[in-house]
Amino acid sequence: MRKKRITIEDVALEAGVHASTVSRALNPGKRALVSDVVAARVAATAQRLGYTPDPVAAGLRTRRSATIGILIPDIANPLFPPILRGIEAALAEAGYTAIIANTDNDALRARDALERLAARRVDGVILATVSRRDPLLDRCRKLGLPVVLVNRSTGGGATSAVLTDDEAGAALAVRHLALLGHRAIGHVAGPQRLSTGAGRRSGFVAARRAVGGESGPPPIAEAASYGIEAGAHAAAALLAAHPRITAIVAANDLLALGCYDEARRRGLACPRDISITGFNDMPFADRFDPPLTTVRIAQRAMGVEAARLLLAEIENPRSPKREIKLQPELVVRGSTAQPRGPSLTVPRRSR
Amino acid sequence: MRKKRITIEDVALEAGVHASTVSRALNPGKRALVSDVVAARVAATAQRLGYTPDPVAAGLRTRRSATIGILIPDIANPLFPPILRGIEAALAEAGYTAIIANTDNDALRARDALERLAARRVDGVILATVSRRDPLLDRCRKLGLPVVLVNRSTGGGATSAVLTDDEAGAALAVRHLALLGHRAIGHVAGPQRLSTGAGRRSGFVAARRAVGGESGPPPIAEAASYGIEAGAHAAAALLAAHPRITAIVAANDLLALGCYDEARRRGLACPRDISITGFNDMPFADRFDPPLTTVRIAQRAMGVEAARLLLAEIENPRSPKREIKLQPELVVRGSTAQPRGPSLTVPRRSR
Structure with missing residues (x-):
């Protein structure tokens, strides 16, 4: 059962001041209007009685709940x-x-x-x-x-x-991959109903054109949500439709983790066989295996x-x-590397 | 500027019902008390006028805010x-x-x-x-x-x-390490002002005794908080005081990540040179390098x-x-392994 609520009048009576003084003393924005001694006495009294300022009553007076x-x-x-x-x-x-x-x-x-x-x-x-x-x-x-x-x-x-600036962020990832030598770069896009999904996608498309990527429509698969599993599904669709892709720009870090999973499922080592970038630089992105190259917001x-x-x-x-x-800004870690030369045979590293 | 707040009376007037009917119609727990037709009309009217039930007023009546x-x-x-x-x-x-x-x-x-x-x-x-x-x-x-x-x-x-059951959880980690062959097992404890820190510590101490760990006081360092850096500091203190330790039971996963960092700083590979366990199995624990063996709650x-x-x-x-x-329950992943035999020389794996 709730006990009887202590009111501002109870505190005022006990502290020997007017209720409006209690109100001011307990309001950080108005405390300066009363003396330090009074403010301290009111605060101590309020604490002793277990008084909580009623934000609704206070809100009706100040129209603020803070x-x-x-x-x-x-x-x-x-x-x-x-x-x-x-x-x-x-x-x-x-x-x-x-x-x-x-x-x-x-x-x-x-x-x-x-x-x-x-x-x-x-x-x-x-x-x-x-x-x-x-x-x-x-x-x-x-x-x-x-x-x-x-x-x-x-x-x-x-x-x-x-x-x-989502467009600029996607461009950072594309340029980084192009400089490493990638030509067949795909995109696991975020949901296009979200501004981040749309902005990163258009940034990807524009940057791919600017760096002179392969001709033809840009290889893109849209994820249903910003989650790891959605990213794995989209990566599967992307790699099925475009098996020659050597790098994926994912629209966020969780989607990139999904790309890790799908690459592993296909026996592709990251970054040896495929480079993957994320977006956000969320906490723990530097802890993943491999540490994620990503666009830090x-x-x-x-x-x-x-x-x-x-x-x-x-x-x-x-x-x-x-x-x-x-x-x-771009943060380069272990999930991106030069693409394997098409005629080179690189032995698998022992694990 | 806030607009004038729409009241329950405004909705009642507009819908042609009594205010108490509006109150019932908009309260999921009492909706059954009015007819479906009236409930629908009140809901539509409330929505059109932009009426939000006042939870304080409602709370004064029902004493519930849900x-x-x-x-x-x-x-x-x-x-x-x-x-x-x-x-x-x-x-x-x-x-x-x-x-x-x-x-x-x-x-x-x-x-x-x-x-x-x-x-x-x-x-x-x-x-x-x-x-x-x-x-x-x-x-x-x-x-x-x-x-x-x-x-x-x-x-x-x-x-x-x-x-x-924090004691039981710590015991799971200690027994797992003992079965792998570890004898010198240390503990990076959580803050002892928290029940989880205290319970996991006492579970560690009891289990270490039960598996017949090395004699002498148990090697323990307490972390100042449940954070990665605090874990690294505690691991540094633990390894400085007890350099022969081959395994660390950390009191949570973030502390275990701190142990990863300190091990790396000392040139110790996990799990080859030192095994590390966490506690919680937080999201992403399976993604770390190495994937974390931990106690799942x-x-x-x-x-x-x-x-x-x-x-x-x-x-x-x-x-x-x-x-x-x-x-x-214990989740065994890549951060625990048999200790290296003291007389064996194991070559460093190429990276």
């Missing part, structure tokens, strides 16, 4: 924790905290999570989940809820977003920037929408 | 996503959802997150963060907040908890059980406290 909701699409993808870390660090500076909801890439769950966060009066949301033309944004607008997108965009520009910085944009929009709802694109 | 708070200690540790998945699956069955807060193993942040969740009227909390004798539990009791512990316990038994099942225990306590606050211990 809480931000974050929707992430896949809690098992190690890409997102560093983004969350960045968000949390920037929020903490402003006295805000985050509550997180996982949507498992499910539009209905995303919608439900958004409603619950809005109903709990979060001051704004950061969405890492959106697809291109996502109805979630209309819903945010209807709710009057400030929103910033991170990592994925809707492509509209009507919402502030912090993204990676500025995960933490992305989170920091997204939080700052959101705080600015909460402060001033009329601030212009901004799209920030961060430049990725 | 939302559970989860505190996790380290969002970057891949151990926790599968536990969260289990929690979310069991909650979804009951119409509940989770909101997650990350504490970064910081007691102050954990306290702050708990207050915010409680203030947002979550119906209960699942804590994956507790240390032994954690003041957070007193606070939950004061707030009248149902609570279940997962993975880590306070050791008291006054709170329901779903745990792994029932991550998803742990989450499912914790959610069910919590829902039972919310339903009936007088239900007896329960502690569920799940049995771990």
Whole structure:
């Protein structure tokens, strides 16, 4: 059974001050309005009585809960924790905290999570989940809820977003492989309903043309999702249709792990028989066998920037929408090498 | 600027029904009390007007928010996503959802997150963060907040908890190494303020005695945290003090990765020169170089059980406290092998 809730008046009575003083003393944004001595006495009294400021009552007064909701699409993808870390660090500076909801890439769950966060009066949301033309944004607008997108965009520009230059990232991978001597380079693309999938694909196509890859339509297979198994399926389709491929640019690191699996299934050693690149440089990418050559995106910085944009929009709802694109960089590790010469016979290394 | 909030009365007026009917129609637990036609009309009206049920007002009526708070200690540790998945699956069955807060193993942040969740009227909390004798539990009791512990316990038994039999898990690792022929087995222990650190350590000590390890005090170094770098530091201390060690039982998988790093720094090949075991079988443990032999804990099942225990306590606050211990299992991969015979000279494999 819940005990009787301690109210702000109980604390005020006990500390010998007015309730509004208690409110100010316990609000980090207004603490400066009361003396240190009073603030300390109120805090000690509140703690002793077990008083928790009622954010709803406080929200009705200040219209702020100092809480931000974050929707992430896949809690098992190690890409997102560093983004969350960045968000949390920037929020903490402003006295805000985050509550997180996982949507498992499910539009209905995303919608439900958004409603619950809005109903709990979060001051704004950061969405890492959106697809291109996502109805979630209309819903945010209807709710009057400030929103910033991170990592994925809707492509509209009507919402502030912090993204990676996905085209440039894919080009880095293609040029790296071309410089190693690869001519038959394929792409395991991400879902094309997501901006990252579309951007990396078009970056791949353009860069392949620029480096003078083989003629004919570009060898591409689209993965159904950003997961390891989806990557293995797509790699199987790609290699079946284009058996002469010597290198694969995968649209993210989990897809690249799927390519590892499919290569192994076919008896192809990476990087001796086939080079594979990832995208994101997620945690542990340097630990894989072989360590993954990948395109590093500025995960933490992305989170920091997204939080700052959101705080600015909460402060001033009329601030212009901004799209920030961060430049990725190539990280060369053990999963890429020169292609085997077609006439050379290279003995298998002993294991 | 936020728009004027649509109220339940607005929906009632528009749909031509009483407000209490709107409330019932939009509450999954009470929908059966109104006709399907009315429920559909109310739902359509609510959607058109952009009405979100106010969970606080609803909470005052039903005393339920159908939302559970989860505190996790380290969002970057891949151990926790599968536990969260289990929690979310069991909650979804009951119409509940989770909101997650990350504490970064910081007691102050954990306290702050708990207050915010409680203030947002979550119906209960699942804590994956507790240390032994954690003041957070007193606070939950004061707030009248149902609570279940997962993975880590306070050791008291006054709170329901779903745990792994950590002693048994450490024994599995020690026996595996002993069967391979190792006699000089060391332990990189987890933080002893955490139940997992303490339980795995005592399991190691007991099992080492049982398999007749070398005499003298057991070779143990305690890591300052469950992180890769902390594991490397502890491994360095362990190997400096006990240079004859041929195998290390690490108290979790991240610590085992730290042992990999320290072994490499010393020019020791794993498993040829030194065998290393982890604990948890976190995602990607099979992808490392070498693939990690580890003690698998029932991550998803742990989450499912914790959610069910919590829902039972919310339903009936007088239900007896329960502690569920799940049995771990050994997963043998590439990081363990027979020790090199002391008189044999084994040539380094070419790389």
